[in-house]
Every structure is written in C-alpha cells, then in structure tokens.
Amino acid sequence: xxxxxxxxxxxxxxxxxxxxxxxxxxxxxxxxxxxxxxxxxxxxxxxxxxxxxxxxxxxxxxxxxxxxxxxxxxxxxxxxxxxxxxxxxxxxxxxxxxxxxxxxxxxxxxxxxxxxxxxxxxxxxxxxxxxxxxxxxxxxxxxxxxxxxxxxxxxxxxxxxxxxxxxxxxxxxxxxxxxxxxxxxxxxxxxxxxxxxxxxxxxxxxxxxxxxxxxxxxxxxxxxxxxxxxxxxxxxxxxxxxxxxxxxxxxxxxxxxxxxxxx
Amino acid sequence: xxxxxxxxxxxxxxxxxxxxxxxxxxxxxxxxxxxxxxxxxxxxxxxxxxxxxxxxxxxxxxxxxxxxxxxxxxxxxxxxxxxxxxxxxxxxxxxxxxxxxxxxxxxxxxxxxxxxxxxxxxxxxxxxxxxxxxxxxxxxxxxxxxxxxxxxxxxxxxxxxxxxxxxxxxxxxxxxxxxxxxxxxxxxxxxxxxxxxxxxxxxxxxxxxxxxxxxxxxxxxxxxxxxxxxxxxxxxxxxxxxxxxxxxxxxxxxxxxxxxxxxxxxxxxxxxxxxxxxxxxxxxxxxxxxxxxxxxxxxxxxxxxxxxxxxxxxxxxxxxxxxxxxxxxxxxxxxxxxxxxxxxxxxxxxxxxxxxxxxxxxxxxxxxxxxxxxxxxxxxxxxxxxxxxxxxxxxxxxxxxxxxxxxxxxxxxxxxxxxxxxxxxxxxxxxxx
Numbered sequence: 001x002x003x004x005x006x007x008x009x010x011x012x013x014x015x016x017x018x019x020x021x022x023x024x025x026x027x028x029x030x031x032x033x034x035x036x037x038x039x040x041x042x043x044x045x046x047x048x049x050x051x052x053x054x055x056x057x058x059x060x061x062x063x064x065x066x067x068x069x070x071x072x073x074x075x076x077x078x079x080x081x082x083x084x085x086x087x088x089x090x091x092x093x094x095x096x097x098x099x100x101x102x103x104x105x106x107x108x109x110x111x112x113x114x115x116x117x118x119x120x121x122x123x124x125x126x127x128x129x130x131x132x133x134x135x136x137x138x139x140x141x142x143x144x145x146x147x148x149x150x151x152x153x154x155x156x157x158x159x160x161x162x163x164x165x166x167x168x169x170x171x172x173x174x175x176x177x178x179x180x181x182x183x184x185x186x187x188x189x190x191x192x193x194x195x196x197x198x199x200x201x202x203x204x205x206x207x208x209x210x211x212x213x214x215x216x217x218x219x220x221x222x223x224x225x226x227x228x229x230x231x232x233x234x235x236x237x238x239x240x241x242x243x244x245x246x247x248x249x250x251x252x253x254x255x256x257x258x259x260x261x262x263x
Numbered sequence: 264x265x266x267x268x269x270x271x272x273x274x275x276x277x278x279x280x281x282x283x284x285x286x287x288x289x290x291x292x293x294x295x296x297x298x299x300x301x302x303x304x305x306x307x308x309x310x311x312x313x314x315x316x317x318x319x320x321x322x323x324x325x326x327x328x329x330x331x332x333x334x335x336x337x338x339x340x341x342x343x344x345x346x347x348x349x350x351x352x353x354x355x356x357x358x359x360x361x362x363x364x365x366x367x368x369x370x371x372x373x374x375x376x377x378x379x380x381x382x383x384x385x386x387x388x389x390x391x392x393x394x395x396x397x398x399x400x401x402x403x404x405x406x407x408x409x410x411x412x413x414x415x416x417x418x419x420x421x422x423x424x425x426x427x428x429x430x431x432x433x434x435x436x437x438x439x440x441x442x443x444x445x446x447x448x449x450x451x452x453x454x455x456x457x458x459x460x461x462x463x464x465x466x467x468x469x470x471x472x473x474x475x476x477x478x479x480x481x482x483x484x485x486x487x488x489x490x491x492x493x494x495x496x497x498x499x500x501x502x503x504x505x506x507x508x509x510x511x512x513x514x515x516x517x518x519x520x521x522x523x524x525x526x527x528x529x530x531x532x533x534x535x536x537x538x539x540x541x542x543x544x545x546x547x548x549x550x551x552x553x554x555x556x557x558x559x560x561x562x563x564x565x566x567x568x569x570x571x572x573x574x575x576x577x578x579x580x581x582x583x584x585x586x587x588x589x590x591x592x593x594x595x596x597x598x599x600x601x602x603x604x605x606x607x608x609x610x611x612x613x614x615x616x617x618x619x620x621x622x623x624x625x626x627x628x629x630x631x632x633x634x635x636x637x638x639x640x641x642x643x644x645x646x647x648x649x650x651x652x653x654x655x656x657x658x659x660x661x662x663x664x665x666x667x668x669x670x671x672x673x674x675x676x677x678x679x680x681x682x683x684x685x686x687x688x689x690x691x692x693x694x695x696x
Contacts, residue, residue, distance in 0.1 A: 062631045070631050071660055092660040093296050094695035110493035110544070118405050119379035123493055123542045125549045130594055135631030236630075252330060258487075259370070259419055263335065 033165045034190055038156040041167045045193045046151075051221055051247035053079045057090075058242050062136050065235030072134060076242075077255050080104075084256040100124075101261045114261045121258050130180050137208065137229040137238040141180060142200065153177035154184060165190045181207070192222050206232050218245040293324025293336075302691035304347075308684050310443070313399075317343035319358070336362040339410075349441040359410045370417040375410040378429055380483050380499060381553045382540040385601045385622040385640070388555035388583035389499040389538035392429055392481060394437040394506035400444055400682075401649060401669050411435045423487030431479040434471040436531060437506040443685055461522045464515065468529035469565045469575035471504050479503030481536075492544030499538040499555065504531045509562075509611075511576035530575025533560035547590050551601075554584035579610035596627035596635075618678070619643040632657040640679075647673020647680040661695040 035041045060072045073091040078084065088099035097116040102109055112121045130139050154171035161167055171184040183201035188194070198210040214226030223245060230237040254260055297320040304313040319341045327333030339358030346352055361374025378392040387404070395407040414430040471477040481501035488494040508529035515524045538555030559580050564572035587601035601622045609615040624638040634655040641648035653667035668688050673680025 064630075064632075068659075070657060092695060093298075094661050094663065094693075096296070105489070108489065108492060110489075112493075119377055119408075123495065123544055123549060125492060125544045125547050125590065131591065132628075132630075135628060254331070257419075258425075260331075263332075 033161055035167065036158075038158040038167075038169050041158070041169060041188055041193075042151050042156055045188065048193060049221070050081065051219070052081065053077075053248060053251045055244075055246040055249070055251065056242045057244040058240055060134065060136055060238060060240050062238045063236060070135075077251055079251050079253075079256065086256055086261065088261075099261055101256060101258065103256050112258055112261060114258075121261060137231045137236055138240075139180075142208070142210070142229065153179045156186075159185070162187070166196070194222060194224055208232060214241075216245075219247050221247055223247075290328040291324060291326050293322060296321050296323075296696055298693055298695045300691060300693040302689060304687050304689035306443075306685055306687040311347045312443075312685070312687050313345060313689065314347045315343055315345035317341060317345075321358075331365060334362055334364045349443075357410070361410075368419045370415075370419075372415040372417075374412065376413050376415060377408045377410050378413070378415065378427075379405070379408075380427070380481075380497075380540075382495075382497075382542040382551040383553045383585045383587050383601055384599065384624075385587070386553075386583060386585050386603045386605075388553050388585065389483075389497075389501075389536070389540055391501050391503070391506075391536055391555075392431065392479075394435050396438040397440045397507075398438055400440050401651065409435065409438070423489075425485040425487075427483040427485070429479075429481050431503065433473055434477060434479065434504050434531065435506075436470065436508065439507075444682060457521045459522055460514075460525055461517060461519070462524045464524050464526045466527040466529050467565050467567070467573075468508060469531065469563045470529075471531055471533075471563070477504075490543065492546070494541065494543035496541040497539060499536065499540070501536040501538075502534070504533055504562075505557075505559075505578065506531070509576040509578040513573070528565055528573065528576055530562040530565065530577060532562055532578045534558060535560075549589050551587045551589070552585065555582070557581045557583075577611060579613075580608040582606040596625040599624045617644065620648075642673070642678050645673060645677040645680070647671070647677035649679050663693050663695075665689075665691045665693075 035044060054076070055078075056076045058074045058076055060074070061069050062072075063069045071092065072089060072095070075088045075090055077086045083104040085102045086099065089095045089097065098114065100111060100113040102111045104110075111124050113124055114121045130141060132138070133140055133142075151171075154173055154177065156169045156171045159168040159170045167188045167190065169184075169186045169188060171186060173179050173182045181200045181202050185197075185199040185201070186195050187197040189196050192215060194212055194215055195210075196212050199206055200208040200210070209230045209232065211228045211230075212224045212226070213228055214224070215222050216225045217223070223242070225242050227240045227242075228237055229239075297318060299316075299318050301316045302313050303315075304311070306312050319339065321337065321339045323335070323337040325332035325335050338360045340355070341358055342353075342355045344353050348354070357375060359375055359377055361372050361376045363370055363372040379390060380392065381387040381390040384404070392413070393408040393411055395404075396402075396409055397407065411431060412433050414432075416426075416428045418426040418428075420426065479502060481499065481503070483497055483499045485495055485497040488496065508531050511528040511530075513526040513528055515526045516522075517524055535558045536555050537558075538553070540551075540553035542549060542551045544550075557580060559578050561577050562575040565575050566572055583603070583605045585601055585603045587599060589597065589599035591597050599622075603618075603620045603622070605618045605620075607613075607616045620640060620642045622638065622640045624636065627635045629635070635653075636655075637650070637652040639648065639650050648671070650670045650672070651667065653665065655663055655665045657663045666689070668686075670686045671679045671682040673683070675681070
C-alpha cells in the first residue's frame with residue numbers, strides 16, 4: 001500500500017471537477033471568427049452552461065519518460081456546481097477503497113480522506129498547489145486552473161487566430177496571482193470553447209504542456225474525455241480518460257458525507 | 264475439544280445479520296481480491312527475524328440494488344509461512360469477517376471487525392477495542408490490529424453527531440512479542456547463594472472467561488464542528504480488559520534443593536476508560552489530540568493445575584495524552600509531530616512514573632512510484648528511541664517493493680535501548696490483485 005499521503009489541497013477535488021465540469025462547454029459550430037478579443041473568448045467560455053451534478057469514471061495513466069506506466073481508476077461524484085466532490089479509487093487493488101471528500105460551505109472547504117488500511121477517515125488541511133495530483137504530472141494548481149477561472153489570476157491577450165478558427169491566448173499572471181506560473185499560452189477552438197492546448201511557463205521556460213485530445217457530448221454538454229499533461233523536463237506524461245458520464249441527475253446529499261466515504 | 268467461544272459466536276452473529284438483510288439477498292455483487300507477499304528481515308546481530316511468504320484473500324460485496332446498498336460484507340483470511348518464526352512456522356488467521364446492514368441512520372455490523380477510534384497515529388490512548396499482534400512490536404500500528412468478534416452500531420444523528428457503540432462478547436488477548444523482545448528485567452535478578460533457576464514453566468493466566476460479566480462494551484460520541492477549516496471532538500467510554508497482561512514471576516521450588524522453576528503469571532486487568540480526542544484544521548496545519556484515563560480493577564484469580572488459586576498480577580491506573588500537528592512542506596515532505604505523556608499511578612510495589620516522548624515523521628513521494636518515509640521516536644524520560652527509515656517502490660500496478668530499517672538506541676534497561684539487539688533491516692515484495 002503506498003504511503004497514505006493525504007491529498008491536502010482544498011482545491012484538489014474542485015480542480016478535478018473542473019476537468020469534468022468547468023470545461024463542459026456547449027458545442028459551437030462557427031466556421032468564421034466570432035470573437036475579436038481575448039475578453040470575448042473568455043467571456044464566452046465562462047457563460048457556457050455546466051452540469052449541476054455529474055458522475056464519471058476516470059482512468060489516470062502515469063507514464064515515465066522510459067515508457068513505463070501506472071494506472072489509477074477512480075469514480076467521481078460532483079454536485080453543487082463542483083463545491084461538493086467525492087472521489088473513490090477503484091483500482092489498482094492496493095489502493096482500492098481509498099477516497100477523499102471535499103465539501104465547500106460558507107466559504108470554508110472541509111476535506112476528509114479515507115484509507116482502508118487506516119480504518120478511519122482523517123481530516124486534512126489545505127495543501128500546496130504545486131503538489132503532484134496523486135503522483136501524476138498534474139499539480140493541483142493546474143487541475144484547478146483548468147476550470148476556466150484562471151482569469152482570476154491572469155490577464156489574457158489574443159495572440160493570433162489559427163485556422164479553425166482556433167484562438168491563441170496569452171495569459172500573463174497578475175501581480176497578486178496565486179499561480180506558480182507567470183505565463184500560459186492557451187489554444188481555444190471556437191467550435192468547442194474547450195482549450196485544446198495549454199502551455200505552462202515559469203521564468204521564461206516551458207514547464208508543462210496540456211492537451212485535450214478527446215471530447216464527447218453528454219446530455220447537451222460537451223465534456224472533455226481525454227486529457228494529457230506532459231512535463232517537459234522529464235518527458236513524463238499523464239493521461240486522464242473520463243467515461244461513463246452521468247450528468248444532471250440527482251445525487252443524494254448523503255453521498256458527500258463521511259459515512260459514504262467509508263462505505 | 265470444545266470450540267472457542269469466538270468460533271461459536273461468529274456464525275450465529277453473521278446469520279442474524281443476514282436475516283436482517285434478507286430482503287436484498289436477490290441482488291448480491293461481490294469481488295475477490297488479495298495479496299501475495301514475501302518478506303525477509305535480519306537483525307544487526309545476524310539473526311534472521313523474518314523469512315516469510317504469505318497470501319491474503321479477501322471477498323467483499325454488496326447486497327441490494329439501489330443507489331446505496333442495503334448491506335455490505337467482507338471476509339478476509341491470511342496464511343503465512345515464516346521460517347524464522349519462534350512459534351509454528353505455518354499460521355492461518357481469519358481477518359475481518361463481518362456484514363454491515365444499513366438501517367436508516369444506523370449502520371449495524373456483526374462479525375470479526377476492526378474498530379479504529381481516536382485521531383492521532385503514534386499512540387492511541389482511546390483506540391482500545393481490538394487486541395494487537397505485537398510479534399513485531401514496532402510494525403505499523405494499524406496493521407497490528409487483530410479483528411475480533413463484536414456487534415457494532417453506528418448512528419448518524421442530525422447536527423453532525425455520530426454515536427459509535429461496540430459490544431465485544433469474547434475477550435481476545437494481544438499476541439505477545441517473541442522472546443527476543445522481552446525485557447531481561449522481567450525475570451528475577453539476583454538469587455541467594457546456592458539457588459539456581461533451572462527452567463521456566465508455561466505461563467499460567469487468568470484470561471477472562473466467556474460470560475455475561477465479562478462482556479466488553481464501549482461508546483464513542485463524535486461531534487463535527489464547522490469551525491476553522493473543519494474540526495471534530497469525540498468522547499469515549501470503554502469497559503473491558505487490557506489486551507496486554509500484567510506479569511508476575513513466581514519462583515517455584517523443585518525436588519532438587521536450591522533449584523527453582525520460574526512460573527510466569529499473567530493477568531488481564533479489567534479496566535474502565537474515559538477518553539477524548541479531537542482534530543482541527545488551522546490554516547495549513549492539522550492539530551490532533553487524544554487523552555484517556557484508565558481505571559484498573561482486579562482480575563480474577565489464577566487457577567493452579569494441582570488445585571487452588573493464586574491472585575493474578577494487577578496493573579495500575581494510567582493516564583495517556585498525545586498532542587500532534589502536521590503540515591505539508593511546499594514541494595517537500597508531509598510532516599507530523601506528536602508529543603506523548605504516559606503516567607502510571609503507584610501500585611504493585613512500584614512508585615508512580617511518567618514518561619515523555621516525541622515522534623517526528625516525514626513522508627515524501629517524489630513521483631508516482633517512490634515513497635520515502637522516516638520516523639524518529641524519542642523518549643525524553645530515558646534518552647532512548649527508535650529511528651525508522653523506509654522506502655517503497657511500485658514496480659507495476661499492484662506490485663510494490665519495500666525496504667525499511669528499525670534502529671533502536673539507548674542505554675541498557677531503557678525503554679528502547681533494551682531492544683538494541685533487535686535493530687534490523689527488512690525487505691519485502693507484495694502483489695495486490
């Protein structure tokens with residue numbers, strides 16, 4: 001059993017939800033450029049509807065530069081527009097049953113983890129944004145920023161419009177930004193308004209590259225189904241494949257409780 | 264040979280719970296899993312401490328077809344062959360084997376279970392329900408717990424209140440450490456001239472019998488609070504027995520003049536425990552605390568083989584408290600620090616005593632495959648301690664190798680210094696399926 005290092009950032013689960021919900025944008029169908037500025041693009045991304053609840057299965061494959069892979073399979077429940085999240089590990093066997101719960105109420109996020117080997121839940125603190133998400137190439141900061149709310153920390157400019165059209169935005173960190181990155185380059189196809197590629201820069205160096213290589217439509221929502229993050233320096237990469245989506249169906253409030261976390 | 268009480272209790276209890284959940288029996292899903300493992304350990308003095316291979320099997324499943332199951336069940340078993348074992352090398356053990364029915368706001372569980380009470384990790388004063396396997400005394404405390412037959416009801420009340428009640432009808436003692444771990448000071452020291460010890464007899468023990476008066480029970484009440492980044496407080500009451508015996512050694516004359524046989528006497532103290540624990544998130548820190556006062560009663564007499572009885576050895580009242588904090592270093596390890604205080608009241612011819620210790624642990628996972636841990640436990644009462652580094656590496660999904668060391672230090676007769684010869688290295692490999 002891997003050491004039970006608790007996932008300690010309050011935004012971890014929320015960030016994961018961002019992958020499932022924050023990028024769940026309605027499919028557009030424009031063939032000509034519809035937006036003239038970066039602000040118009042980000043406003044359009046923010047205005048798109050997201051499911052109120054979702055249930056999905058996530059398969060996360062972590063691949064080293066040498067090509068060796070580890071796989072984690074998880075079940076994800078979200079509600080309250082992502083403010084309540086529960087993740088349970090399904091595989092591999094040595095982590096099966098582990099999970100974490102994050103519930104945000106009145107501006108406070110409470111996070112609990114459950115490790116079967118320990119036999120009880122543990123309350124954990126908000127952690128560090130740069131920590132790896134379950135040993136993957138994703139950090140919690142990156143997971144969170146993919147929710148489309150990176151405009152809180154970045155000022156965006158439109159660099160160019162590629163064929164498609166695909167908008168290329170340059171996002172520069174604000175002075176008081178909480179991000180560890182100072183620059184992002186984001187490619188947003190007008191057809192989906194889901195970023196298809198994000199470059200993460202720090203100190204003038206390209207650190208990571210995210211690509212969304214698959215999307216699907218579920219109940220009218222365009223949802224990302226395959227996401228890849230590469231760490232440039234090491235050559236390792238992580239893919240997240242999301243499947244078995246169920247959206248906008250009522251999830252009992254009891255799901256987001258310590259009781260269900262331990263079941 | 265009559266079956267042990269625990270063997271009679273389990274089938275009855277499981278059958279009763281299945282009757283409660285009978286309506287859902289048509290919808291049963293299950294899965295089989297387990298683990299193959301092998302381990303080898305060698306002490307610094309060259310002795311092989313473990314050379315084992317084993318298999319753990321686990322069957323678990325759900326009953327019911329709704330969003331939430333009506334019931335769940337788990338059955339675990341373990342078979343281990345340890346060539347270095349001081350007892351029989353081949354051992355088989357039933358692990359957790361219980362069923363839980365979800366009855367509205369109450370979770371009712373029957374069978375062989377492990378209960379984890381408390382908030383801290385190093386020393387858990389209120390975590391007293393289960394006995395432990397102490398054959399390797401410094402193993403991960405969570406892995407030492409022995410599942411025991413019990414009835415457990417957990418009620419989820421409004422307002423963030425949880426009541427957790429356990430009823431343990433059968434007393435099961437902890438598995439004692441092997442001879443290498445027994446402190447030398449337990450045996451009689453200086454003997455009069457001309458007197459020698461020629462042997463140690465099999466221990467005589469006053470084990471609590473399976474009877475109504477010896478039923479153990481406890482209640483833990485927990486209140487979740489919307490304070491800070493989240494907090495909870497719990498109060499615990501438990502009535503039962505210590506799982507570790509109080510020892511006494513009785514010199515018994517033999518037919519040969521001056522030759523004595525040492526007769527170990529073991530008594531399991533009846534106890535009542537009052538305790539409390541809490542955890543709270545404060546900024547980037549989690550604070551945890553736990554404390555318990557244990558009132559010790561007098562165990563029953565020890566029956567002698569030839570007739571008659573001897574009073575069993577008896578322990579003393581104790582108070583234990585732990586206060587800890589943990590946090591995540593940016594880009595670095597997860598750190599936890601605990602300070603413990605253990606007080607033993609005067610009794611059995613010994614004065615009151617206090618022990619203070621601290622435990623510092625760091626955990627770091629540089630990548631998805633590698634885990635590094637180091638723990639340092641130090642007794643400030645006698646200057647002894649334990650340093651325990653460990654490394655784990657995941658070769659493939661479910662296949663993990665581990666290497667760890669346990670290094671004891673301290674003077675002769677000190678708490679951990681007495682185990683200096685047991686400082687050791689251990690390596691292992693496990694495949695979970």
